[in-house]
Amino acid sequence: MSGRIAVPVFPGTNSEDETVRLLRDCGGDAELVHWSRAHTLASYDAYVLSGGFAYEDRIRAGAVAAHDRIMDYVIEGAQAGKLVFGICNGAQILLEAGLVPGTGPIRRPTAAFAKNAPEPHFVCRHVYLKLEIEPSRCAITAALPPLALVPAWAAHAEGRLAASPENLEQIAAGGHLAFVYAHADGRVDDAAVPNGSALHCAGLVNRAGNVLAIMPHPERDGWNFNHLDRSADDDVLAPSGGAALFRSFVEAASS
Amino acid sequence: MVNELSGAPNVALRDDELQRIVERLGRQPTPVELHAFDAQWSEHCSYKSSRHHLARLPTTGAGVVLGPGEDAGAIHLGTYGGERYAVVVAHESHNHPSQIVPFEGAATGIGGIVRDVLCMGAEVIAVADPLRLGRNAHARHVARGVVDGIGAYGNAIGVPNLAGDVYFNEGFDDNCLVNVVALGIVKESDLIHSFAPKGAEGWSIVLVGKATDPSGFGGASFSSLTLDAQESELNKGAVQVPDPFLKNVLMRASYRVFSLLRERKIGAAFKDLGAGGIMGCSAEISAHGRYGAEINLDAVNVAVDNMAPEVIAVGETQERLLWILPPDAATEVVRIYNDEFSLPEVAYNARAVVIGRLTSERRYLLRYRGGVVMDVDIEFLTGKIRDELPYTELIRHAGAAPELAAVDVETLFPRVLSHRDVASREPLYRRYDAVVRGCTVLPRGAADAGVLAPVPGSRLGVALAVAGNPRYGRIDAAYAAEHAVVEAMRRVVAVGARPIGLTDCLNFGNPRKPGQYGEFAAAIDGLERAATELDLPFVSGNVSLYNESTDGRAVPASAIVACIGAVEDVATIVTPGLKEPGSPLLWVGSRELAIGGSVLAELLAMEGTLPEISYAAERAAVGIIHDAIARGVLRACRVVTDGGMLTALARLAFDALLRGRNIGAEIDFGNPLCEAGGFICEVSDESLIDITGALRIGETVAGSQLVVNGVRFDIPDLFEVWSRPLAEIYP
Numbered sequence: 001m002s003g004r005i006a007v008p009v010f011p012g013t014n015s016e017d018e019t020v021r022l023l024r025d026c027g028g029d030a031e032l033v034h035w036s037r038a039h040t041l042a043s044y045d046a047y048v049l050s051g052g053f054a055y056e057d058r059i060r061a062g063a064v065a066a067h068d069r070i071m072d073y074v075i076e077g078a079q080a081g082k083l084v085f086g087i088c089n090g091a092q093i094l095l096e097a098g099l100v101p102g103t104g105p106i107r108r109p110t111a112a113f114a115k116n117a118p119e120p121h122f123v124c125r126h127v128y129l130k131l132e133i134e135p136s137r138c139a140i141t142a143a144l145p146p147l148a149l150v151p152a153w154a155a156h157a158e159g160r161l162a163a164s165p166e167n168l169e170q171i172a173a174g175g176h177l178a179f180v181y182a183h184a185d186g187r188v189d190d191a192a193v194p195n196g197s198a199l200h201c202a203g204l205v206n207r208a209g210n211v212l213a214i215m216p217h218p219e220r221d222g223w224n225f226n227h228l229d230r231s232a233d234d235d236v237l238a239p240s241g242g243a244a245l246f247r248s249f250v251e252a253a254s255s
Numbered sequence: 256m257v258n259e260l261s262g263a264p265n266v267a268l269r270d271d272e273l274q275r276i277v278e279r280l281g282r283q284p285t286p287v288e289l290h291a292f293d294a295q296w297s298e299h300c301s302y303k304s305s306r307h308h309l310a311r312l313p314t315t316g317a318g319v320v321l322g323p324g325e326d327a328g329a330i331h332l333g334t335y336g337g338e339r340y341a342v343v344v345a346h347e348s349h350n351h352p353s354q355i356v357p358f359e360g361a362a363t364g365i366g367g368i369v370r371d372v373l374c375m376g377a378e379v380i381a382v383a384d385p386l387r388l389g390r391n392a393h394a395r396h397v398a399r400g401v402v403d404g405i406g407a408y409g410n411a412i413g414v415p416n417l418a419g420d421v422y423f424n425e426g427f428d429d430n431c432l433v434n435v436v437a438l439g440i441v442k443e444s445d446l447i448h449s450f451a452p453k454g455a456e457g458w459s460i461v462l463v464g465k466a467t468d469p470s471g472f473g474g475a476s477f478s479s480l481t482l483d484a485q486e487s488e489l490n491k492g493a494v495q496v497p498d499p500f501l502k503n504v505l506m507r508a509s510y511r512v513f514s515l516l517r518e519r520k521i522g523a524a525f526k527d528l529g530a531g532g533i534m535g536c537s538a539e540i541s542a543h544g545r546y547g548a549e550i551n552l553d554a555v556n557v558a559v560d561n562m563a564p565e566v567i568a569v570g571e572t573q574e575r576l577l578w579i580l581p582p583d584a585a586t587e588v589v590r591i592y593n594d595e596f597s598l599p600e601v602a603y604n605a606r607a608v609v610i611g612r613l614t615s616e617r618r619y620l621l622r623y624r625g626g627v628v629m630d631v632d633i634e635f636l637t638g639k640i641r642d643e644l645p646y647t648e649l650i651r652h653a654g655a656a657p658e659l660a661a662v663d664v665e666t667l668f669p670r671v672l673s674h675r676d677v678a679s680r681e682p683l684y685r686r687y688d689a690v691v692r693g694c695t696v697l698p699r700g701a702a703d704a705g706v707l708a709p710v711p712g713s714r715l716g717v718a719l720a721v722a723g724n725p726r727y728g729r730i731d732a733a734y735a736a737e738h739a740v741v742e743a744m745r746r747v748v749a750v751g752a753r754p755i756g757l758t759d760c761l762n763f764g765n766p767r768k769p770g771q772y773g774e775f776a777a778a779i780d781g782l783e784r785a786a787t788e789l790d791l792p793f794v795s796g797n798v799s800l801y802n803e804s805t806d807g808r809a810v811p812a813s814a815i816v817a818c819i820g821a822v823e824d825v826a827t828i829v830t831p832g833l834k835e836p837g838s839p840l841l842w843v844g845s846r847e848l849a850i851g852g853s854v855l856a857e858l859l860a861m862e863g864t865l866p867e868i869s870y871a872a873e874r875a876a877v878g879i880i881h882d883a884i885a886r887g888v889l890r891a892c893r894v895v896t897d898g899g900m901l902t903a904l905a906r907l908a909f910d911a912l913l914r915g916r917n918i919g920a921e922i923d924f925g926n927p928l929c930e931a932g933g934f935i936c937e938v939s940d941e942s943l944i945d946i947t948g949a950l951r952i953g954e955t956v957a958g959s960q961l962v963v964n965g966v967r968f969d970i971p972d973l974f975e976v977w978s979r980p981l982a983e984i985y986p
Contacts (some may be wrong), residue, residue, distance in 0.1 A: 011504050011601050014413025018693025036595050051691070053411045056500040117986070120718055122406055122686050153690045155410075160911050170581055184915055220690040227824045228701060232887070236714060236826040 003254035005030040006044035008070045010093075012207055014210050015051030015217065019087065022219040023048065025239045029249035036117030041073035046083040046253040049074070049090025060114075061158040066107060068242075071157035075106055084211040085140055087210070088156055090153050091213035100213040101176035102206035103167065111163035111171065111204075113156075113215065117196035122157040125194045127216050129202050129245070130182035138178055138205040140212040143248035149186055150240045151227070154194040159215040160203040164197055168198055170236070179203030218242025265748070266293040266357035272640075276626060279635055279920065287534075287628040288619060290565040295538070295636055298800055303642035304766045305798045308779045309827030316792040318755050325449040325642070326527050328794025330756040331733070332821050335713035341446065342709075342717050342819055343439035345371035347760035350801035357400025361433050362497035364406040364572050368437040369414065373506060374576055374591030376447030376513055377439025380692065381417035382409050384435055385721045385815045388421060389428030390675075397431050398423075398984055401667040404497070405435075405765070406686040410455070411481040411499035412506060413693055416687035418719045418817075423675045426725060426811040429804040436759045436817045438719060445517060449526045451544030451579045451613055458586035460522070460537055460550060460611040462569030463592050464505055464575035467605035468558035471495035471571030484875040495573040501602040502574050508596035511674045512588050524579040533628075536569040536577045537611070538619050542637040544579075552623040556604050564623040575604075585609055614619050647769040649777035650732035651852070652865060659850060659861075662926050665966045668860065668901055669976045671928055674854045676726075677898035678980035686985070701831045701910070703894045704818075708825045716822030717881060720746030723815035724897070727853045732763075732774035734865050736781030741868055741932065743818035744789055745844075745894045748877050749934055751829040752820025759796040759816050764801050764809025771809040775800070780816040788870040790845035792967040827884055832910030833918040834890040839941045842900065843875030843903035843949040845869060845935025853930040854898055866931040875948050880934060883944050891937040900952075901927035901963060902937045906959060908970045909977065917971055921962040922953030 005028050009016050016032055023030035025103065030048070034043055041047070054065035062215045065071065071093065078099050086094040093177045094100050104110040116123055123217045129150040135141050141148070171177055180200040181193045193200050195215070203214035221227065225236040239246070266289060268276075276292050278620065294300060300307065314322040320329040320341045327345035332670055334340070349364030365382055372379050384405050386400045410417050416439070451458065509525075516523055524544065528536045532557065541548040552567045562570075580588055592598050594609035599606050614620075619636055621629035671677055681700055689698035689705075696716055697706040704720035720740035727735035743755045759782060764771030786793060802810040822828060850856045851863035883889035891910070893903040904920055904927075911918045936954055938944070956962075959970040 009507075011597070012411070012500055014411070014503060015691060015693075018691075034595070036597065052413060053500065053503070056411075121403070122410055122688070124685050124687060143451065153691065155688045219691070220693050220695070222693060225696050226690075226693070228697070228831055232826065232828065234826075236708075236824070237712070245513050 002027055003046065004044045004067060005048060005253055006033045006041055007044045007048045007050055008026050008033045008041060010035055010054035010065050010068060010070060012054045012056055013050055013052035018219050019048055019050040022222045022239060022243060022246050023250060025063065026243055026246045027248045028253060029033040033188045035070060038070045038073065041070065047077060049086040049093055051088035051090060054089055054093060060112065060119045061089060062096040065093045066096035075099065076213050081210055083140060083249065085249050086213040088215055088217055091215050092158065094211060094213040100204040100206050101171050101174065103170050103174065110167045111161060113158050114151050114162040116160050117131060123194050124153065124155045127154045127194055128182045128184060129179040129214060129216060130186060130188060132177050132180050133175055133205065137175055138209045138212055139252045140249045141178065144244060146215045150218055150245050150246065151221040152218040153220040154216045156215060159195040159197060161197045163198065171204065172199060174207065176204050177201055178212055218245045222246065225234055258612060266290065267297060268293050269709040271298055280631065285628055287565040287568050288631060290569045291534045291629060291636065294569050296640055300530045300535060301640050303640050304844060305643050307641065307643060309921060310774055311779055311783045313783065313786050314792050314794065319540050319792050319794055320443055321446065323793065323795050326437055327375050329375065329446060330794055330819060332717055333715045333823060335710050335715055339443040340710055340715065341441055341443045343372050343375045343377040343441055343793050344758050344819055346434065346436045346760045346817055347431045347797045348760050348762055349435060350431060350762060350799050350802055353401050354397060354431050357397045358404035358936050359497055361401040361404035363852050364433050364731050364814060365405055365408040365515045366499065366573055367504055367527065368435040368498050368527055370414065370576060372437040372439035373509055374449065374525040374527045375439060375441060376445050376525065377441035378510060379414050379437060379439050379506065379556055380694065380707055381438040381719060382414050382435060382720055383418035383719055383817060384416065385419055386421040386815055387427045387432035387725055388423050390423050390425050391428045394428050395984060401431065401433055402683055402686055402985065408497055408499045410688040413691045415689050415691050416684065416699055417707060418699060418721055419684065420721050421423045421680060421683060422725050424725045424811060426729065429738045430802045430810050432762045432802065432813055434812065434815050436721065436758065438717065441739045447523060447525045448784060449524060450540055451523045451524045451546050455544060455579060455613050456544065458613050459580050459582045459609045460548060460608055460613065460693050461578040461580055461585050461588060462533065462555060462575060462610045463574055463578065463607035464560035464605060465498060465501055465602055467567055467570060469562060469566050469570060469574045469593055471573065472566050472569065495571055498574050498602060500604055503599045504596055505574060506599065508592050511591055515587065515591065516605050521581060521584045523658060526577050528575040528577060528854055530571065532569045532571050538633060538637050540577060540579055541613055543631045547614040547618040548611055549614050549617045549620045552621055554610045556606050556608050558604060564628045568621055579613065605933045617769045639896045644766050644772055645769050645774035646776050649732060649773045652734060659926050662928060664927065664963050667855065667928060668968065670858055671854050671898050671902060672905065672973060672977040673980050674898065675980060676856055677902055679978045680981060682981040682985035688840065694778065696825050696828055698749055702821065704752065706750055706752065706822065706825065706828055714824040714826065716752065716825040716828060718747045718750055718752035718820030719817060720821060721815060721817045722746065723813055723940045725811035725813055728811035728813050731865060733777040733781035735812055736778035736814035737785040737868055739814050739816040740782060740785035740789065741873060742877045742896060743816045744791065745932065745934065747818045747820035748880050749892045751827050752822045754791055754818050754820045756794045756819045757791050759793055759814055761800050762810060762813040762815065764803050774809065774812045778812055782814055804876045819965040829889060829892050831957050832891055832914055832916060833907050833937050836955050838937045838939060838955045839951055840892055840922060840955060841938060841941065841949045842933055843879050843936055844935050845872050845931050846950060847931040848929055849875055849931060850929055857929040872948065876933060879944065879946060879949060883936065883938060887937060888939045888943050890939055893935050895933050895935060897929050899928035900924065900935060905961060907935065907937065909974050912970060917959045919958050919960040920953055923964055924952050927963055
């Protein structure tokens with residue numbers, strides 16, 4: 001597989017450039033695919049849905065975009081085993097499309113990234129993603145060490161995992177809880193969660209392990225110059241921090 | 256008189272101005288013409304009573320790529336890959352709309368300032384929001400709506416909020432100030448101007464964006480009235496409606512057009528539709544290129560049928576821009592917006608459309624439904640009108656009150672930290688996206704200025720900070736203006752950047768009241784003095800007058816200044832927080848025991864002298880900081896500002912605490928709550944730098960104790976005290 005990665009752009013997407021930039025800096029063959037060229041999407045091997053406010057987050061974040069033509073190709077690809085990685089709005093779209101946790105039919109979501117609580121508004125906050133599954137459980141995280149901590153920025157108003165008790169139970173028991181929020185030292189508690197998410201959930205994976213949806217943005221803490229704690233010896237332009245997850249994705253997409 | 260002349264109510268033109276128009280036209284103006292002159296000759300568009308004062312500000316220098324006069328200014332940032340890059344900067348107010356409809360008013364403020372930067376051919380990289388808010392119950396509603404509006408707009412378009420500040424003061428109860436700054440990055444060779452280029456006779460005038468609707472009719476003259484008079488304007492819907500979703504697509508479509516123009520080397524002009532709508536924008540873009548224009552209002556994409564021609568021509572519907580393009584390029588550009596970026600599907604009847612052409616004849620002509628509804632000399636319409644109003648010479652503050660040598664720090668410091676002008680701004684700014692675009696080096700709140708690495712692959716950085724202290728503004732307008740320049744500059748220096756330019760937004764009272772107008776004139780004196788002494792040019796700016804309370808009192812004099820800094824290598828940026836126990840702590844720069852205008856003075860209900868501004872000391876301090884960075888000895892740095900030196904030191908400890916480092920300090924200094932200015936620095940080795948003029952106040956220590964003149968504070972406790980107060984307003 002040549003590993004060509006598409007980053008589709010919906011009307012309202014806003015994080016496409018840095019997403020492509022970090023994928024490339026991590027060795028990926030990535031390019032933007034504007035919605036007017038959606039018909040070319042079938043020719044790509046993997047998809048990264050980036051952040052933003054696709055279709056203005058009308059109805060619910062991701063709800064309209066999940067029914068866009070772009071998603072016809074992404075869903076078809078996911079079902080054929082292609083890698084699909086959604087970040088923030090991209091994660092919301094994957095949830096609304098029913099691809100994660102993937103415990104129900106397509107476009108019939110079994111969970112939602114609902115309005116944040118107790119602060120029911122947009123929150124921009126530095127966080128850590130902690131890998132909650134065996135790395136190999138998800139192709140996209142396979143190159144991460146067990147219990148990996150990935151720095152990232154939460155920046156959303158709708159990121160609180162909400163589902164019925166049965167569906168939450170399925171998420172937990174079925175190994176769908178890919179990432180939780182953690183402190184810098186790896187501790188997981190309510191204070192580490194910026195949005196009141198159930199199960200401290202920051203990311204979900206589907207049953208097959210080829211579709212991953214995370215709410216925080218690793219690409220916003222993806223180069224040394226982004227880190228507030230970098231040392232003077234670091235090459236400021238080098239990818240690091242959140243780039244670990246992008247590298248793991250690129251490795252899987254290129255294999 | 257107005258009604259007799261036109262049949263149109265609520266125009267702000269004065270009788271003598273109307274008389275001039277009638278004489279020049281040799282007839283009564285049509286309703287379209289009346290509203291066109293009303294907008295174009297408003298203070299908002301014409302700067303008629305402020306321009307001759309503004310002319311005193313320094314606007315030139317080696318780094319100035321484009322000074323004031325177009326939609327935004329531009330300063331040279333640095334070179335990368337053989338290309339010269341400029342930072343584009345614009346600064347505006349949206350005070351009056353924000354007071355009346357806070358969410359929409361503030362959101363359209365961000366929307367407008369972003370277009371000012373976009374239309375220079377730049378990629379928009381940051382916004383900032385200096386806010387001045389009141390303290391009564393209604394002001395709280397305004398405070399929330401304004402922040403939600405700024406967040407909703409900036410977050411959606413994907414532009415990080417890099418800097419900003421907020422003060423709460425009774426003087427803003429009836430008239431908040433919502434200033435907005437935007438930055439862009441552009442190769443200097445790719446800059447697009449706001450006037451038609453040479454040889455453009457017959458070129459197409461292309462309107463792009465939202466369908467024109469009746470919102471925002473009368474906006475320009477609206478903002479040139481006092482808020483009382485504005486109440487009656489409300490029925491007319493003078494405030495615009497924001498659409499950040501459409502703007503997101505418009506920005507990206509415009510970036511695509513920029514690359515088309517670059518590839519094919521096509522000349523063009525691009526301008527934001529602001530005050531005066533289609534008429535104001537098309538008349539200026541044509542007149543400033545020495546052309547006339549002919550426009551067909553029937554071609555304009557509208558949201559509702561049967562709008563009066565003056566509403567189509569002068570209404571200030573948001574999310575619109577205007578291109579001047581060669582006719583064949585216009586066709587291609589229209590296709591990009593309408594087909595490739597499907598504007599008509601993004602918002603109702605949004606699109607790009609050719610509405611007219613440039614003419615060599617210097618007339619401004621509007622057609623509508625087969626008739627001519629406006630036909631005037633374009634120079635007369637857009638020419639510089641002047642309104643030299645009388646003003647009172649401001650009496651400078653003397654303040655000979657006795658100073659405090661020592662204070663009860665134990666009791667007072669927690670009160671200072673929890674003061675509304677000192678407490679953590681995080682509850683407010685965490686609603687803003689600080690890191691979208693992935694270029695953020697120092698996000699909002701992490702340090703005294705925000706820093707970005709705006710050119711992918713390059714080490715170049717740009718820093719941004721704002722300042723303007725209304726406590727000083729109440730005491731002495733000239734001092735407050737001068738201090739705003741100095742403080743904005745210090746903030747940029749404190750993160751390790753080199754200050755390269757300034758912008759200002761001058762928020763003052765009623766120019767027809769000589770006392771209030773005197774404050775405005777005095778503030779310009781202050782800005783001129785500071786900018787000249789520090790050798791920093793103003794590259795753009797804005798004036799907002801008629802900011803008064805309902806009882807006719809002006810808001811605290813508010814010359815709000817933004818300083819832009821350049822960084823050659825972002826690796827040299829000073830990272831936040833104390834680093835190592837046992838490091839010397841230096842106070843670099845001015846450190847007087849003057850308490851005038853300080854938070855401490857307010858808490859003690861005292862007056863005092865204002866801290867003296869010494870430019871020699873200021874330049875020396877900047878030299879020390881830069882030298883310490885160059886030698887690699889500066890570990891951490893913050894500016895002494897609201898809350899005084901001890902607050903600056905506590906914040907360095909908080910910054911460390913937030914990053915998991917428990918480092919405290921032990922210091923001795925007479926009155927550590929004075930806001931005299933200067934910098935608190937943690938250095939690794941003071942022997943490596945020339946610190947003449949700096950004072951060693953103590954050193955950092957292991958653990959979470961801050962010991963001041965023998966009084967011991969627990970840093971996590973102080974952090975709690977400092978963190979909470981604003982959460983009450985922004986839960």
